[in-house]
Each structure stands twice: as C-alpha cells, then as structure tokens.
Amino acid sequence: MVENKNNKAIWNTRIKKDTSSIFKKIGSSIDIDKRLFKEDIQASIVHVEMLFKQKIISFKIKNKIVWGLNRIRNEIIKKKFNFNYNLEDIHMNIEKRLFEIVGEDAGYVHTGRSRNDQVITDFKIWLRNSTNEIIGYLNNLEKIIIKNAEKNVGTTMPGFTHLKNAQPVSFAHYLLAYVEMFRRDKKRFQNNLENLLENPLGAAALAGTNFNIDRNYTSKKLKFKNPTNNSIDTVSDRDFVLDFLYSVSVCSIHISRLAEEFIIWNSDAFRLIKLSDKVVTGSSIMPQKRNPDTLEYLRGKTGNSFGNLFSMLTILKGLPLSYFKDLQDDKELVFNSFDQIKNSILILIEILKNFSPNKKRMYELANIGYTTSTDLADYIVKNYELPFRKAYQITSKIVNYAESKNIKLNELTLKELKKIEPKLNEDILKVFNLENSIKSKKSYGGTSFENVKKMIKKYKKESK
Numbered sequence: 001m002v003e004n005k006n007n008k009a010i011w012n013t014r015i016k017k018d019t020s021s022i023f024k025k026i027g028s029s030i031d032i033d034k035r036l037f038k039e040d041i042q043a044s045i046v047h048v049e050m051l052f053k054q055k056i057i058s059f060k061i062k063n064k065i066v067w068g069l070n071r072i073r074n075e076i077i078k079k080k081f082n083f084n085y086n087l088e089d090i091h092m093n094i095e096k097r098l099f100e101i102v103g104e105d106a107g108y109v110h111t112g113r114s115r116n117d118q119v120i121t122d123f124k125i126w127l128r129n130s131t132n133e134i135i136g137y138l139n140n141l142e143k144i145i146i147k148n149a150e151k152n153v154g155t156t157m158p159g160f161t162h163l164k165n166a167q168p169v170s171f172a173h174y175l176l177a178y179v180e181m182f183r184r185d186k187k188r189f190q191n192n193l194e195n196l197l198e199n200p201l202g203a204a205a206l207a208g209t210n211f212n213i214d215r216n217y218t219s220k221k222l223k224f225k226n227p228t229n230n231s232i233d234t235v236s237d238r239d240f241v242l243d244f245l246y247s248v249s250v251c252s253i254h255i256s257r258l259a260e261e262f263i264i265w266n267s268d269a270f271r272l273i274k275l276s277d278k279v280v281t282g283s284s285i286m287p288q289k290r291n292p293d294t295l296e297y298l299r300g301k302t303g304n305s306f307g308n309l310f311s312m313l314t315i316l317k318g319l320p321l322s323y324f325k326d327l328q329d330d331k332e333l334v335f336n337s338f339d340q341i342k343n344s345i346l347i348l349i350e351i352l353k354n355f356s357p358n359k360k361r362m363y364e365l366a367n368i369g370y371t372t373s374t375d376l377a378d379y380i381v382k383n384y385e386l387p388f389r390k391a392y393q394i395t396s397k398i399v400n401y402a403e404s405k406n407i408k409l410n411e412l413t414l415k416e417l418k419k420i421e422p423k424l425n426e427d428i429l430k431v432f433n434l435e436n437s438i439k440s441k442k443s444y445g446g447t448s449f450e451n452v453k454k455m456i457k458k459y460k461k462e463s464k
C-alpha cells in the first residue's frame with residue numbers, strides 16, 4: 001500500500017494541516033520549473049546509480065527507480081503527465097509520480113540529497129546547455145553581419161560622434177564594430193561556463209550527508225568538472241544566475257544600440273538604410289507608413305533583461321545563508337531572459353537579412369558637415385612641418401570660410417585656399433575626397449578599405 005496516494009505533500013507527516021490554498025497556488029513554481037524535467041530526471045538517475053555503486057541502495061531498487069524515472073520522462077514528453085500545483089515544483093511532482101509507479105521503493109531516490117542541491121544541479125545543467133545554445137545563435141549573428149560587411153567594404157558613410165557627422169568611414173567598418181561587441185558577449189557567456197561546471201549534487205540541505213556518497217562519480221556522469229567545495233555556499237550561491245542575467249543584459253544593450261541606429265538611419269530624415277517589407281509593419285490609420293517595429297521591439301526588450309538582473313540582485317542582497325524560498329524566483333527570471341535574448345538575436349538576424357543600405361544617400365551625407373577637416377589638418381602637419389594644433393587652426397579658418405560661402409570643402413578652389421594659407425598647393429584638393437580620407441586611415445583597427453578587408457578575412461578564418 002502506497003502511503004502517498006492522495007495529493008498530500010510528501011512532507012505532510014509532521015505538518016498536519018494542509019498549507020493554505022492561496023499560498024499553495026501562489027507559492028507553487030510548477031508552471032515555471034517544469035522546464036527542468038529532463039535535467040531533473042537525468043540527475044536523479046545518476047544519483048541513484050551512484051547510491052547503488054556505493055552500496056547505499058540495492059541493484060533491484062536502483063533499477064526500479066531508473067525504470068520509473070524513464071517512464072515519467074516519456075509521459076512528460078508525450079504530454080501525458082498531470083502537473084499538479086499542490087505538489088509545489090517539478091521535483092515533488094516527479095517524485096510523487098515515482099511513488100505511484102514503483103511504490104514505496106521510490107522513497108529511496110531522495111537518500112543523501114535535498115531539493116536544495118537537487119534544484120541547483122538541474123538548473124546548472126539547464127543553464128550550461130542554454131548558454132551553449134545562445135553562443136550558437138551569436139555565431140549565426142556574427143556570420144550575417146560579416147556577410148553584410150563583405151558587400152559593403154566600399155560603401156562610404158558618415159561616421160558620427162554626438163550624432164553629428166564626424167569622419168567618413170566604410171559601412172563595413174561600422175558593421176564590424178558590432179561583430180566585436182557580439183564576440184565579447186560570446187566570450188562572456190563562455191566564461192560563465194566555468195562556474196556552471198561545478199557540481200552541487202551532494203551538498204544536500206546545507207551540511208552535506210551522512211551517507212558515503214561519491215560526488216566525483218556524479219560530477220563525471222553529469223558532465224561537471226568537479227564537486228563544489230562548501231555545502232553551505234553551494235545551496236546559497238546564485239552567482240551563476242547573476243552572471244547569466246548580466247551577460248544577457250550586456251548583449252541586449254548591444255542589440256539595442258544597433259536597433260536604435262537602424263531606427264535613426266531608417267527615419268525619413270536620415271534615409272541611410274531601407275528595411276524590406278518583411279521587417280516593417282503598417283499603421284492602422286496612415287496608409288503610407290512602414291514602421292520599424294521589429295527594431296523597436298529589440299530596443300524595448302532591453303528593459304526586460306535589466307529588470308530580471310535587478311530582481312535577482314535585490315533578492316540576493318542581504319539574504320542570509322543558506323536556502324530560502326526567495327531564491328525560487330531565480331528560474332523564472334533566467335527562463336524569461338533566455339527566451340528574450342534568443343528571440344531578440346533571431347529577430348536581429350532576420351532584420352540583417354532584410355535591409356539594404358542607401359549607398360547614394362550615405363555618400364551624400366558623408367560629404368556634409370566638413371567631414372574631411374581632420375584629413376586636412378593631418379595633411380598640413382605631414383607636409384608643412386607644422387604642429388597639429390597650428391594645423392587645426394588653419395583648418396578651422398578654411399572650414400569657417402566654406403561655411404560662410406555655404407559650400408563643401410571639395411568645392412573650394414586652390415585660389416581661395418591659398419588666400420587663407422599661402423603655403424598650400426594643388427595636392428590639397430585630393431585630401432577632400434571621401435575615399436582618400438578612408439583609404440588613409442591605415443592605422444591598425446582603422447577604417448581603411450584595406451584594413452576592413454583584412455579584418456573580414458580574419459573574422460571568417462576565426463569563425464570557421
């Protein structure tokens with residue numbers, strides 16, 4: 001006769017009255033943590049295999065439990081499993097079902113462990129896999145940016161500071177700036193794997209266990225590098241959650257910066273890029289509209305990932321050791337940030353496949369705002385043995401003159417230039433050419449077409 005036949009919680013032997021129904025419902029996390037079912041079953045199987053190896057449970061009981069757990073996995077996959085919020089979370093739901101399937105021997109599954117170490121074990125395994133999944137999406141994102149860059153090495157656009165035209169740059173160079181950002185994101189996620197490779201299983205409630213368990217064995221079987229060192233820290237630690245939420249937040253920032261730039265460039269005032277029909281939406285009243293909603297979605301969602309990070313920081317601040325119910329929210333925050341960053345990266349990839357630069361407009365705009373002034377100053381330093389500050393002054397005079405005449409630098413005649421600085425000769429006119437300006441930015445990491453081509457090659461080689 002199975003004792004756990006009703007919906008009674010497994011611990012309801014000392015606590016005689018049922019938890020108040022409102023808290024049972026609200027305090028239950030099953031709707032959230034059922035996402036951990038595969039990891040929970042995997043870890044429980046390894047746990048009982050270890051218990052058998054250590055002669056803590058018999059071969060027969062081990063087999064029974066493993067068989068029951070495999071059956072439960074199938075039931076959940078086939079959507080034949082009845083999740084019950086009265087049973088609080090995924091761990092208790094599975095354990096309760098195990099009792100129904102294999103009887104009282106199910107009670108051996110929880111020997112030498114607690115839900116406190118169980119939940120973090122599941123969660124770390126899940127996060128490891130999900131972190132690798134995100135790294136995969138970031139790789140795809142990098143590839144599509146590089147593809148766009150390859151097509152736009154020779155596309156000249158204005159580089160901005162303060163959103164004022166600053167200096168002409170290759171559009172590819174601009175795009176590759178984002179490759180650097182997303183590569184740093186990737187590295188951040190990769191670095192997080194280090195902490196995710198420490199095995200919490202066996203810390204039990206907080207003190208370790210009286211049983212002669214083998215934590216190295218479970219580490220190996222669950223693909224952890226080693227067991228955690230301190231059982232109290234193990235069940236209290238959620239630094240790995242913060243790391244993940246922070247990494248998602250930084251990645252979201254990068255996505256939002258690109259989104260914002262594209263929104264500006266796509267505006268009627270800028271017209272630097274065009275979004276294809278696939279990534280714009282219409283207005284319910286203004287028939288002419290093609291709105292960049294997809295980009296606005298990306299920009300907006302950044303708030304969500306910051307919110308999750310701040311929630312977790314706040315939950316942990318001042319929380320005594322070791323386990324408290326407060327910690328249960330960690331999974332909701334992480335799952336939500338994961339879903340969001342995954343969606344955002346996938347949407348961004350879609351946008352990058354469905355936009356085109358307005359090359360003509362980019363070129364025109366790059367030639368507005370005296371963007372080759374720095375080239376002129378540099379030229380004067382190089383050719384007339386003048387210090388940069390002096391050259392800067394001469395250039396300012398020339399820009400002021402052009403501005404007063406309402407003409408561009410490349411529309412100035414040599415005569416006009418000589419009036420301001422008699423030393424100048426015909427050569428100077430080349431300096432105002434946008435392509436020449438870009439070509440001369442040869443310093444490592446600069447925008448010269450040659451540099452950009454080399455960088456693309458380097459990225460492609462590295463991402464193979």
Ligand code: ARG
Pocket residue numbers: 029088089115116119323325327328329
């Ligand atoms: N559902 C719980 C959580 O995610 C599992 C740990 C429960 N431990 C406890 N002592 N109540 O935090």
